[in-house]
Structures are given as C-alpha cells and as structure tokens.
Amino acid sequence: KTPFWLKGRVSVPALVLRHGHHCSVMLVQVGRRYVSEQREIDPLFAKGMKELLTKSKVFQDCHDEFIRDLIVSSNRKEYAPNRYLMEEGTRGDSMFVLFRGIVEVTANGRYVCKLRDGSIVGEAALLNVDNRRTASVRSVQKCDVAIIFRSTFHSILEKYPWEKRKFQREMKGKLMELGKLMIDVKDDINLEQQAIQCDALKKVPFFANDESLHDFVAELAMNASSYWFRPGRVIIQEGDTRCDEMYVLLKGAVEVTACGEFLGRLENDLFGEICVLDLLERRTANITAATQCHCMMFRREIVIPVLAKYPDARMRLLEHARQRLVALNDAINSDQNLGGGSRGLPDAAGASSATRLEGCAIGFGSAIPAADAHLFAASTLFQDCRVDLLYELSSRFDTKRYDEGKTIIEEGDAFRAERDLVYFIAKGQVEVWKSGHFVALLEDGAVFGELAAFSAEGGSSIRQATVKSKTKTVCRAVTGLTLKQLLQQHEDEELNMKWEAQRQTRQQQLTEKVRQHTQAKAKQTDPLDFMFMKLPVVRTEEGSNVPIRVPRIEALQEALAESCGATTRRAAL
Numbered sequence: 080k081t082p083f084w085l086k087g088r089v090s091v092p093a094l095v096l097r098h099g100h101h102c103s104v105m106l107v108q109v110g111r112r113y114v115s116e117q118r119e120i121d122p123l124f125a126k127g128m129k130e131l132l133t134k135s136k137v138f139q140d141c142h143d144e145f146i147r148d149l150i151v152s153s154n155r156k157e158y159a160p161n162r163y164l165m166e167e168g169t170r171g172d173s174m175f176v177l178f179r180g181i182v183e184v185t186a187n188g189r190y191v192c193k194l195r196d197g198s199i200v201g202e203a204a205l206l207n208v209d210n211r212r213t214a215s216v217r218s219v220q221k222c223d224v225a226i227i228f229r230s231t232f233h234s235i236l237e238k239y240p241w242e243k244r245k246f247q248r249e250m251k252g253k254l255m256e257l258g259k260l261m262i263d264v265k266d267d268i269n270l271e272q273q274a275i276q277c278d279a280l281k282k283v284p285f286f287a288n289d290e291s292l293h294d295f296v297a298e299l300a301m302n303a304s305s306y307w308f309r310p311g312r313v314i315i316q317e318g319d320t321r322c323d324e325m326y327v328l329l330k331g332a333v334e335v336t337a338c339g340e341f342l343g344r345l346e347n348d349l350f351g352e353i354c355v356l357d358l359l360e361r362r363t364a365n366i367t368a369a370t371q372c373h374c375m376m377f378r379r380e381i382v383i384p385v386l387a388k389y390p391d392a393r394m395r396l397l398e399h400a401r402q403r404l405v406a407l408n409d410a411i412n413s414d415q416n417l418g419g420g421s422r423g424l425p426d427a428a429g430a431s432s433a434t435r436l437e438g439c440a441i442g443f444g445s446a447i448p449a450a451d452a453h454l455f456a457a458s459t460l461f462q463d464c465r466v467d468l469l470y471e472l473s474s475r476f477d478t479k480r481y482d483e484g485k486t487i488i489e490e491g492d493a494f495r496a497e498r499d500l501v502y503f504i505a506k507g508q509v510e511v512w513k514s515g516h517f518v519a520l521l522e523d524g525a526v527f528g529e530l531a532a533f534s535a536e537g538g539s540s541i542r543q544a545t546v547k548s549k550t551k552t553v554c555r556a557v558t559g560l561t562l563k564q565l566l567q568q569h570e571d572e573e574l575n576m577k578w579e580a581q582r583q584t585r586q587q588q589l590t591e592k593v594r595q596h597t598q599a600k601a602k603q604t605d606p607l608d609f610m611f612m613k614l615p616v617v618r619t620e621e622g623s624n625v626p627i628r629v630p631r632i633e634a635l636q637e638a639l640a641e642s643c644g645a646t647t648r649r650a651a652l
Contacts, residue, residue: 124155127178128150128176131176131197131199132146132150132176134197135199137202140245141239141242141245142239142241142242144239145235145239148235149227149232149235153176153225153231154225154226154227154228155223155224155225155226156225157222157224158221158222158224160218160219160221161219163216163217164182164201164217164218164222165212165214165215165216167187167214167215169212170211170212171203171211171212173204173228174199174200174204174226174227174232175200175201175216175226176199176224176225176227177194177222177224178196178197178223178224178225179196179222179223180196180218180219180221180222180223180224181218181220181222182194182198182217182218183216183217185214185217186215193219205232276300276305277296277297280296280327281296282329282347283327283328283329283348283349284347285348285349285399289395291391292389292391294389295385298385298388299382302385303376303377304375304377305373305374305376306326306374307372307374308331310369310371311367312367312368312372314326314333314366314367315351315362317336317363317364320360320361320362322354322355322359322361323355323378323380324355324376325349325350325352325354325355325376325377326351326366326376326377327348327349327377328345328346328350328372328374329373330373331368331369331370333345333367333368333372334369334453335350335366336364337363337365337407341456342364342407344453344457344462350366352400352403353404355379355382356400358404369453369523448473451473453505454503454524454555455469456524458503458524459524460574460581464571464573464574465569465574468565468569468571468574471568471569472565473555475557475565476503476555476557477500477556478553478555478556479500479553479554479556480551480554481507481548481552482548482551483550484548485547485552486546487509487546487547487548488502488542488545489542489545490512490513490514490544490545491542492541494540494541494559496539496559496560496563497558497559497560498558499531499558499559500556500558501528501529501532501556501558501562502528502556503526503554503555503557504523504524504525504526504527504553505554505555507522507523507550507553508520508521508522508548509521509525509546509547509549509552510547510549511527511544511545511546512544512545512546512547513589513592513596514592516592516596518589518592519585521546527546528542528546529578529582530543530582530585531543531559532562533559533582543586543589544589
C-alpha cells in the first residue's frame with residue numbers, strides 16, 4: 080500500500096547527457112503541477128506530522144491532500160539546546176511543528192510553560208495580519224522541528240478552495256471579534272496581501288519609529304485600499320471640498336504645490352491628513368505624482384474610529400498635521416518673510432536671507448525658481464543642501480535640450496573645466512555606457528559629467544563614459560569651473576561627503592564594467608550539450624500528426640524512457 084505522502088509521486092528514469100551520468104528524478108504532483116522532489120521524506124516523520132496536524136485546532140478539518148502538501152512543502156530543521164526558534168516582538172512568517180524535543184515559552188520576560196513532542200507554535204503568523212510574535216520560544220534540549228512558511232501556506236491554499244474559504248472565514252471572524260475590521264467585506268479576504276500591506280506600512284518613517292503605533296498600524300492595514308498613480312496624475316486638488324481620504328505613500332514621490340508655488344517633494348510619507356482630521360474644510364495644496372506612485376488610501380469613516388481606540392496615535396497624527404499646516408502657511412507667506420520678494424538674494428553682510436522652510440516636504444519656498452526647485456527636490460544630493468548655494472547655482476544654470484538617442488557626452492573626449500559642462504537632469508532619462516556596455520540609467524534630479532570635472536588636474540581631464548539620452552531630455556548645465564568655485568564659496572560639508580561617496584561608487588561601477596568586459600573577452604565558452612525530446616504522436620487518416628491523448632506524466636515517462644534507450648544503444652555500438 081502506497082503511503083499517503085507518496086500519492087501522486089512518480090519515479091521517472093531520466094538521463095543527463097553530460098559526461099554520460101544517469102540519475103533518477105522523483106516527480107511530485109501538487110494540484111495540476113509536477114515538481115521535482117530531490118529529498119526523501121522519512122516515513123515516520125511524515126506519519127507523525129499528519130497525526131499532529133490533523134489533531135490541531137487549526138488543521139483538524141482539512142482534507143488529507145491539503146495536509147500532504149503541507150508536509151511535502153515543510154522544511155525540517157534541528158535546533159541545538161538553548162537556541163531561539165522565535166523571539167517576542169519580532170516579525171514572524173512561519174509556523175513551527177515540534178516533532179521531537181522540549182521548548183520553553185516566555186512572554187514579557189516571564190516563564191509561561193514548556194512544550195513537548197507534538198506541539199505547534201507560531202501558527203498565528205500564518206493567518207494574522209499583525210505578524211508580531213507575542214512570545215519567545217527557546218529549545219531546552221535538541222529539537223526536531225518542521226517549519227511551514229506563510230508564503231508556502233498561502234500558495235497551497237490557492238489549490239484548495241474549501242480550505243481557503245475556511246481560513247478566510249476564521250480570519251474575518253477573529254477581526255470582527257477584535258473590532259479591527261471597520262468595513263463589512265466578503266469572505267474572500269486576501270490574507271497574504273493584508274500581511275504584506277501591514278509590513279509595508281511599518282516601513283514608512285512616521286510609523287516605523289514608534290513601537291506604540293504597532294497595533295494602530297496593523298488595524299489600519301486591515302482596512303486599506305491600494306492605489307497606483309502614473310506620473311503627472313493629480314491625487315489631491317487644491318481647494319477641493321471632497322476631502323474624506325488620506326494617503327500613505329509607499330513607493331515613488333509626489334510634488335506639493337500651493338498658490339502656484341512649488342513647495343516640495345514627499346517620499347515615504349503620508350498626506351491628506353489635515354482635512355481628514357477636520358483641521359480644515361478644503362484641500363490646502365495640490366499633490367501630483369512625480370513618479371510612478373503606490374499609495375494606500377484610508378477613508379475618514381475608517382480612520383476616525385480607529386484613532387478613537389488609540390489616543391497616542393491620534394495625538395501624534397494631530398501634531399504631525401499641525402506642523403505641516405504651519406509649514407504650509409509659512410511657505411505661502413515666504414515672500415514677505417524673505418524681505419519683500421528678495422527671493423533669497425544675499426544681504427550686505429554676505430549671508431543669505433533664504434532658509435529652508437521647516438516641514439515634512441523637501442522644499443525651498445520661493446527662494447529657488449520653480450523649475451530648479453523641482454530638480455533639487457528630486458536630487459538625493461541637493462534636497463538637503465544649503466539654500467544660498469542652490470540659489471547661486473540656479474542663477475548660473477543654462478538649459479540644454481536633447482532629443483531621444485542623442486549623445487551628450489562621448490567617452491574619451493577631453494574635458495576643459497572652463498568650457499565643458501556638468502549636467503543636472505530636470506526631465507527625462509539618460510543612459511551611461513562604458514566601452515560599449517550599459518552601466519546605469521539616470522533620471523530626474525541626477526547629476527552626470529562630474530567625474531571628469533572633479534578629477535581635472537590643471538583644468539583638464541578625460542571623459543570616462545558615454546552618456547546618451549534615452550528619452551527627450553531637459554538638462555540644466557553649468558561649467559565645471561563654476562561648479563567648483565561655488566562649492567568652495569558656499570562650503571557644505573554634508574554635501575561634499577555625499578557627493579564624494581557617489582563619485583566613488585560610480586568610479587567603482589565603471590572599473591567593474593571594464594573588468595567584466597576584459598574577462599568576457601578572455602573567457603572561452605565550453606561547447607554545450609543539448610537533449611531534445613519528441614513527445615509521442617499518431618498519424619491520422621488525413622496524414623496529419625496529432626499528440627497522443629494520454630496524461631502528461633505518462634507521455635513524459637515514455638519520452639524519457641525512449642531517450643534513455645536510444646542513448647544506451649548508441650553507447651553500446
């Protein structure tokens with residue numbers, strides 16, 4: 080009698096046509112797919128695992144085929160004594176089945192209990208959106224453990240509709256019982272997606288820096304709607320009275336404008352909270368997607384009840400909104416604050432009256448012309464730079480426009496600091512090439528051409544790479560000599576450190592590309608052996624060939640057997 084864990088498993092002779100070696104391949108049928116199983120499963124382990132899983136409250140009503148797939152997909156691991164299987168407070172993505180051994184469970188620094196053979200721990204991580212471990216589990220003696228990961232669990236669920244609906248109902252019931260589900264939904268909750276959303280929210284700086292917001296974040300994730308916005312899409316319109324949504328920006332960047340002035344750029348932040356919290360009745364600024372953006376959206380009827388349950392989170396969000404509102408008012412009135420429209424011109428003492436406006440957005444008020452403010456805000460180098468330096472740099476810029484495929488810099492050309500340019504990408508994309516090989520793609524806010532400028536001795540050097548426009552590109556440019564003079568006049572230690580690190584990274588990329596190219600030219604490629612398999616066919620009365628209608632595994636067996644036999648006969652000859 081075939082054991083249950085071997086049902087659907089077929090041993091197929093296969094031939095590897097390299098050095099004449101033969102091997103046997105074990106194919107396991109999982110749903111409609113066949114996967115290679117390169118390890119044997121201990122019969123006692125498989126039998127014991129089935130008994131443990133079917134007796135547990137989590138899996139007791141599940142089908143045998145579902146249990147079998149869990150066992151086949153589990154990872155078996157041994158833990159030495161005094162090793163942690165999981166630690167309290169960490170994020171968990173797996174469940175542990177203690178096949179043999181003893182573990183000790185502690186919570187909040189206190190002993191809870193000891194668990195022995197047959198115990199299951201960490202099963203909440205497979206279902207809960209909030210996947211934080213609530214206890215620590217430490218091995219007391221040598222433990223034999225089976226690990227089932229959440230990604231594997233959800234992949235198997237997709238092949239078993241009954242089990243999928245069962246776990247979805249349990250999840251929904253638990254959330255409703257805890258009061259964490261604010262909207263009524265159908266039973267088809269995507270458990271894995273909910274957990275991914277919770278992890279993504281915790282990476283946003285506003286939520287990541289405060290452990291007290293953990294439960295608040297988990298509850299928000301259960302009620303989130305995910306949206307993607309293309310570049311140029313207006314997400315929030317200034318003056319709009321429809322202000323029932325707030326957004327959390329997970330990927331990409333948005334630009335903030337108000338009263339026709341560019342105020343700044345947001346990344347990994349939240350926006351729209353001012354109106355959702357009823358601080359104002361109209362939207363105070365335009366929010367436009369600067370790049371491809373992925374946001375989570377939360378409606379007022381969800382956010383307000385959740386905030387009522389978490390007073391600390393409510394106070395922190397209110398303070399965040401208040402600071403942003405103050406910064407917005409300062410930005411709108413910045414012309415008066417800067418001295419009647421001086422736009423940051425240096426005063427008689429030589430110090431600039433322009434200062435970066437305090438707030439959550441990366442912005443410069445009206446001290447910098449709008450077009451260049453967009454550029455500097457998009458640049459990782461210059462978004463935190465001194466405003467007086469940026470003002471002077473902006474005043475020395477020239478605009479250069481290039482059509483698609485235009486060569487902007489040619490590798491090997493001589494560079495003269497007083498004549499040749501360093502480029503800042505205002506709009507578009509450019510490609511960097513070294514010795515005919517692609518190196519990198521640069522986008523809005525990036526700087527190129529600076530390697531030759533900073534390596535120039537006596538005002539001259541050689542361009543080290545070719546730069547071509549991939550799309551229609553608009554660049555702002557300044558001569559290498561002018562750039563170096565401005566950096567000396569307005570010394571910014573942080574900028575110099577960041578730029579030096581970037582130049583070193585780019586130089587290493589170019590050196591590595593040259594090394595790889597040299598190795599590729601010197602390397603000789605060995606001849607490759609190929610095996611072609613032709614599946615069995617039959618000829619119809621009309622003379623056409625059609626595949627034999629047999630199960631795919633039988634066709635594969637016959638084809639492999641035929642190939643093995645033909646090769647054996649050729650070897651004998």
